[in-house]
Amino acid sequence: MKRLLLSIATLAALAGTANAAPRPHAGAQFRYWEFSNGNDLRDWIAYVALGPFHVQLEYWDFVRGEDQFRPELGLHLRDARRSVYDFEWRHERRQERFTIGTGQILNDRVVGRVSVSPIIPEDGPNEVVISAGADAYWGSYNFASVTVIRDPRGDDLWVVPLRVRLANERNDWFQVTAVPTTDRTFGWAVDFKYRWLRAGVERNSRYDFTDLDNTITTIGLEVPWGPDPNLQ
Secondary structure: OHHHHHHHHHHHHHHOOOOOOOOOEEEEEEEEEEEOOOOOEEEEEEEEEEOOEEEEEEEEEEOOOOOEEOOEEEEEEEOOOOOEEEEEEEEEOOEEEEEEEEEEEOOOOEEEEEEEEEEEEOOOOOEEEEEEEEEEEEOOOEEEEEEEEEEOHHHHEEEOOEEEEEEOOOOOEEEEEEEEEOOOOEEEEEEEEEOOEEEEEEEEOOOOOOOOOEEEEEEEEEEEOOOOHHHO
16 A cells, blocks of 8 residues: 555656646655554655656665665656656566556646556566546645556555645645555555655555554655746
8 A cells, every 4th residue: 555655646746736847856755664563664765856757766674674775767758738648667676667657637627647557576477556546736736636546466456545735836735645445444644845844644554465554754855946847
């Protein structure tokens, strides 16, 4: 569930608004994952988004077990209508994950989204995660979204993240996410960004198709640079 939620959040952040291109920015975050079995995780993230590209470097430092380095690259192309086409690659533990998706502007306020994400492990069968959803915008940066995700892991799990973000003209925002699933579990997250500061807390009643509960606390910074492409 957490991987799915993080992927959606990343795509939403990079996609910007229905009528705006994303401003170049860089950031870093520290996320502390507290698991119910005591095998906690320190998650270090650094990322940069410039033009149609983004790069993210992530390191998972476990109390016990094998640590992970998780680099990610993304290309996000826009057409004349500013609909976006996403192509991403991320290395995960002993597997590669690719994502091909699009966010299509359906009208002045609504964006429709769909993505296909093959997961290719070193050994074992390949799996494909698919998702579809929509974002409804009002004002400059406010939106509500719903996404339906089918994940073949965890006995064919279906996940439905629901998100609302309230923002001002400077794009400071407060966001609430609820994540019901078909396996009688429920996740939630509360996040905010104020100027350069980003912080949040997330709770999952079951993590990644196991019986573990987890709570994730995030603190970080995000800094834009260069001219805003929407003001040119």
